[in-house]
Amino acid sequence: MKNLLLVALVVSTVTGCSQMGVKPWERDILAREDMALQSDPMDAAFDDHIYFSKEASSGGQSFGGGGCGCN
Amino acid sequence: MNKFNKIAGLLTTATGSLLATSATQANEATEEWDVDVAVLVYSEPDRVSALEPAISAKKTYDDESVLNLKLVLDSLTGASHNGATATDSAQTFTRPSGNGSYSAQTNETPLDDTFRDTRVSFSAGYEMPVDRLNRVIFGANVSNEYDFFSMSGSATWLKDINQRNTTLSAGVSVEYDTIKPVGGFADPLSEMLGNDQASNKEDTTDNRVMSELLLGITQVVDRNTLMQFNYGFALSDGYHNDPYKIISVVDDTTGETVAPTTSTLAGRYLYENRPDTRNKQSLYGKVKRFVSGDVVDVSYRYMWDDWDVVSHTLDFRYRFNLTNNQYIEPHVRYYSQQAAEFYRHSITESEANTQSYGDYLSADYRLGDMIGTTLGLKWGFVTPGGHKSSVRLEYYQQTGDSNPDDAIGIQQSQNLYPDVDAYIFQYNYEF
Numbered sequence: 078m079k080n081l082l083l084v085a086l087v088v089s090t091v092t093g094c095s096q097m098g099v100k101p102w103e104r105d106i107l108a109r110e111d112m113a114l115q116s117d118p119m120d121a122a123f124d125d126h127i128y129f130s131k132e133a134s135s136g137g138q139s140f141g142g143g144g145c146g147c148n
Numbered sequence: 149m150n151k152f153n154k155i156a157g158l159l160t161t162a163t164g165s166l167l168a169t170s171a172t173q174a175n176e177a178t179e180e181w182d183v184d185v186a187v188l189v190y191s192e193p194d195r196v197s198a199l200e201p202a203i204s205a206k207k208t209y210d211d212e213s214v215l216n217l218k219l220v221l222d223s224l225t226g227a228s229h230n231g232a233t234a235t236d237s238a239q240t241f242t243r244p245s246g247n248g249s250y251s252a253q254t255n256e257t258p259l260d261d262t263f264r265d266t267r268v269s270f271s272a273g274y275e276m277p278v279d280r281l282n283r284v285i286f287g288a289n290v291s292n293e294y295d296f297f298s299m300s301g302s303a304t305w306l307k308d309i310n311q312r313n314t315t316l317s318a319g320v321s322v323e324y325d326t327i328k329p330v331g332g333f334a335d336p337l338s339e340m341l342g343n344d345q346a347s348n349k350e351d352t353t354d355n356r357v358m359s360e361l362l363l364g365i366t367q368v369v370d371r372n373t374l375m376q377f378n379y380g381f382a383l384s385d386g387y388h389n390d391p392y393k394i395i396s397v398v399d400d401t402t403g404e405t406v407a408p409t410t411s412t413l414a415g416r417y418l419y420e421n422r423p424d425t426r427n428k429q430s431l432y433g434k435v436k437r438f439v440s441g442d443v444v445d446v447s448y449r450y451m452w453d454d455w456d457v458v459s460h461t462l463d464f465r466y467r468f469n470l471t472n473n474q475y476i477e478p479h480v481r482y483y484s485q486q487a488a489e490f491y492r493h494s495i496t497e498s499e500a501n502t503q504s505y506g507d508y509l510s511a512d513y514r515l516g517d518m519i520g521t522t523l524g525l526k527w528g529f530v531t532p533g534g535h536k537s538s539v540r541l542e543y544y545q546q547t548g549d550s551n552p553d554d555a556i557g558i559q560q561s562q563n564l565y566p567d568v569d570a571y572i573f574q575y576n577y578e579f
Contacts, residue, residue: 106438109438
């Protein structure tokens with residue numbers, strides 16, 4: 078069931094993506110630093126390490142490894 | 149607006165567009181190092197405290213390749229729940245090193261107060277264009293602490309399609325960890341011995357290899373909106389136990405910790421045992437939207453694994469751009485976790501004697517049913533010298549089932565999953 082949902086999500090996303098977007102001269106807002114997908118990489122790395130150490134989940138946006146968490 | 153201003157506006161827009169060559173690239177080539185220094189203070193009252201200074205440097209070359217270097221130090225001290233439950237009498241435990249002991253008072257959650265470590269982590273990333281529409285990012289990380297060493301490498305391919313409104317990515321990563329616990333490895337599910345007894349631990353090292361795959365799509369929706377979807381798969385093989393965690397064995401009727409069979413301690417505690425493989429998958433989605441000068445950032449992660457851990461993570465940030473040089477960003481994160489199938493707060497004596505609990509067992513609260521809530525506020529500003537800075541303060545709380553239905557006898561009046569509170573402070577300075 079999970080795999081079916083995954084396939085459906087990917088297919089619908091790829092299909093839907095071709096209908097979206099902007100022209101090259103309409104990227105002024107998207108080029109802003111605060112519109113970067115990861116606008117605060119330092120914060121994100123700290124958070125990933127904290128939550129990796131305190132919870133049983135990791136990863137998602139980036140690779141999830143990197144530490145012991147033995148505490 | 150006169151004609152000249154209109155043309156100037158269009159030129160500004162076009163310049164910005166040309167500099168941003170894809171949905172995810174925003175920085176122009178500078179050939180100079182951009183340095184970001186930060187310090188993070190993490191504090192759980194009465195438990196763990198950490199001080200983490202970090203420095204990262206980034207250089208963008210004329211050919212649009214980008215080099216990232218980062219060094220993090222992490223100094224940890226304090227106390228950590230060892231897995232045993234609170235009970236109606238004082239308890240004594242042997243320190244991981246085997247030298248000395250520590251205690252928990254009546255009705256007190258047992259905390260191992262000898263936790264102390266320093267981590268040094270160095271990472272490097274290099275992003276390079278392959279051609280006009282393709283890029284590749286290589287990453288490497290080395291991390292060392294007293295009882296743990298980790299190194300990893302990754303490679304990610306990014307391809308822009310659909311007039312660069314869509315970026316497809318595929319990445320692989322391999323991590324190799326070496327574990328060398330203080331005091332050595334105890335046999336899984338063996339009893340914790342008294343510090344006056346000959347150690348039953350083996351002073352050696354063990355390993356773990358984790359391979360990851362991350363597939364993603366980043367999509368420009370409209371002039372103000374960007375979204376990202378990822379699928380992650382991770383296979384981990386090797387030693388997964390927390391060598392310092394134990395589990396209490398309690399009386400089937402009274403719920404009191406029972407006497408050991410071989411140990412000179414007053415109570416019977418078994419070292420935990422986890423499977424030697426773990427297979428994790430995740431789905432991740434993120435939307436960023438520019439709203440009247442502000443930025444909304446919402447993400448959701450669904451993660452599941454073959455230990456039966458299932459989690460939902462919802463993250464929301466709203467950046468109020470007060471001026472061009474100042475912003476305030478509230479942050480809310482909600483995390484919900486279903487316990488690993490082998491998580492138990494304790495086991496009964498008859499289960500311990502017949503080993504009817506199964507092959508695996510852990511009372512590590514981080515594998516239990518849990519809700520984690522984070523509330524935070526960040527203030528970003530530009531210093532009089534023209535450098536970007538920010539201050540962040542967050543509060544994190546973990547809560548679980550403190551009075552579970554399967555509590556026995558005196559356990560019903562004990563807190564079997566105490567809340568964990570943490571305060572996080574961070575300062576960033578860029579130059």
